[in-house]
Amino acid sequence: MLEPHQLKLSVSQEHPQSTTAVVKSLQSNCSDSNTMEWELINLDADFISGVTPPSKTELSFHIVVSEDEILTIDGVHPWRPLTQDEWKWLGLESLADHYLGKVNDIPIYSHEVDPDSDNPEGYEFETLWSFLNQVEQPVFYLVGRAKQIVEWHRNHHYCGQCGNVTESSNFDRSRKCPSCKQMFYPRLSPSIIVLVNRGEELLLAKHAKTRGNFYSTLAGFVEPGESIEEAVHREVMEEVGVSIKNLKYFSSQSWPFPNSLMLGFHAEYESGEFVLQKEEIADARWFHYTDLPNRPARVSISGWLIEDFIRRTSSNT
Numbered sequence: 001m002l003e004p005h006q007l008k009l010s011v012s013q014e015h016p017q018s019t020t021a022v023v024k025s026l027q028s029n030c031s032d033s034n035t036m037e038w039e040l041i042n043l044d045a046d047f048i049s050g051v052t053p054p055s056k057t058e059l060s061f062h063i064v065v066s067e068d069e070i071l072t073i074d075g076v077h078p079w080r081p082l083t084q085d086e087w088k089w090l091g092l093e094s095l096a097d098h099y100l101g102k103v104n105d106i107p108i109y110s111h112e113v114d115p116d117s118d119n120p121e122g123y124e125f126e127t128l129w130s131f132l133n134q135v136e137q138p139v140f141y142l143v144g145r146a147k148q149i150v151e152w153h154r155n156h157h158y159c160g161q162c163g164n165v166t167e168s169s170n171f172d173r174s175r176k177c178p179s180c181k182q183m184f185y186p187r188l189s190p191s192i193i194v195l196v197n198r199g200e201e202l203l204l205a206k207h208a209k210t211r212g213n214f215y216s217t218l219a220g221f222v223e224p225g226e227s228i229e230e231a232v233h234r235e236v237m238e239e240v241g242v243s244i245k246n247l248k249y250f251s252s253q254s255w256p257f258p259n260s261l262m263l264g265f266h267a268e269y270e271s272g273e274f275v276l277q278k279e280e281i282a283d284a285r286w287f288h289y290t291d292l293p294n295r296p297a298r299v300s301i302s303g304w305l306i307e308d309f310i311r312r313t314s315s316n317t
């Protein structure tokens with residue numbers, strides 16, 4: 001069971017704009033064409049994923065990851081990656097470099113740095129959670145990609161089967177053990193998330209581990225040997241004890257906490273009374289779409305499902 005609905009609704013954390021930081025930011029805005037390029041980029045449309053870096057380029061973007069945190073520049077909002085010069089002068093040693101792909105022919109890299117190194121002056125490491133409400137979605141997904149690739153590399157540097165050092169492939173995102181030939185791809189965990197409706201009502205649940213008065217859709221990991229649809233039926237039955245019908249695929253979302261791929265569905269209630277799985281679900285209720293409790297933010301697929309249901313139901317009435 002996972003809790004993708006448990007968004008930490010962090011309020012925008014304004015950095016105190018120290019004079020140094022402001023000067024630094026102004027300098028980089030004025031003098032670095034790289035920064036200008038970033039502002040013009042349409043990441044959603046123009047990012048092309050890749051594994052083979054180009055030979056030396058004049059411009060490049062750099063995302064720096066330390067454990068599960070991302071480097072941010074003091075006083076720079078919204079977040080942007082470091083430019084080539086900023087990365088060069090940062091003075092942090094990279095444990096591993098990963099080419100992520102390119103945007104408008106400018107390569108983007110992620111770098112893993114030693115979590116024990118000192119914070120460079122004028123910069124700060126922040127969690128990916130703090131990005132959620134502060135950057136546009138395509139930027140969030142890019143940073144999530146950077147972090148997941150760093151983690152995958154860190155966890156598969158050695159072969160899990162025989163212990164030898166693995167090697168990166170030149171043609172896809174994989175590592176291979178030269179000794180036992182085992183392959184390692186970045187791990188994704190498919191999960192389902194479902195909004196069950198009964199006429200104009202929505203089934204929302206308060207999850208046992210969630211603090212505060214907060215209701216969300218039901219969700220859970222897909223098990224080995226099971227189809228996505230089976231997972232939806234099973235999770236709903238396990239968590240609240242009701243049968244559902246007419247599953248309709250809605251949309252998906254990369255959810256890098258730590259490596260989920262959320263597959264969202266609408267479903268209709270069929271039969272049964274609530275029987276709650278106490279370890280997971282503290283409360284579950286039917287709410288009329290015009291009278292909803294505190295619910296997930298719109299940055300998550302849970303929020304999208306609810307918004308979509310409200311939009312469709314209200315236009316039908």
Ligand SMILES: [Zn+2]
Pocket residue numbers: 159160161162163164177178179180181182
């Ligand atoms: Zn091996």
